Amino acid sequence: MAGLWKPWVRGRPKGELWWQDADPEGGGWEEFDDVDELTRRYHEVFRERRARGLVRSAFLRIDGTTVHRWPRTDTRAAPDDGAAS
Numbered sequence: 849m850a851g852l853w854k855p856w857v858r859g860r861p862k863g864e865l866w867w868q869d870a871d872p873e874g875g876g877w878e879e880f881d882d883v884d885e886l887t888r889r890y891h892e893v894f895r896e897r898r899a900r901g902l903v904r905s906a907f908l909r910i911d912g913t914t915v916h917r918w919p920r921t922d923t924r925a926a927p928d929d930g931a932a933s
Contacts, residue, residue, distance in 0.1 A: 849897065849906035851890035853883045865890055869902060883910060894918070 849867040863880030876893070880886040890908045897903045898918075908916040 849894060849903055851886055851908040853880075853886055853910045855883075855911060865893065867893060867897065867906075874902075887915075890916070 849865075851863070851865045853863045855862055861879035861881050863883060863886035864877065865880070865886060866875070866877040868875035878889065880889070887908065887910070894903065894906055894916075903918065906916070906918045907914055
């Protein structure tokens with residue numbers, strides 16, 4: 849699962865969110881014109897899919913900076929439950 853916000857993009861939405869299941873019908877792809885809406889939707893989809901055991905990995909990158917990653921690579925940090933920041 850991935851969410852990207854690319855403010856330098858012109859002529860199309862700057863944000864996108866996509867995810868895929870083993871079932872080709874189970875995935876999704878959405879575009880966003882607002883970074884806050886992308887962030888809200890990313891966390892919503894992440895929580896729903898994680899609760900169903902469907903997330904293998906996920907990241908949200910805003911302006912080139914990863915603001916959420918699951919599973920976390922820093923084992924010293926508290927587990928990330930996907931709550932919106």
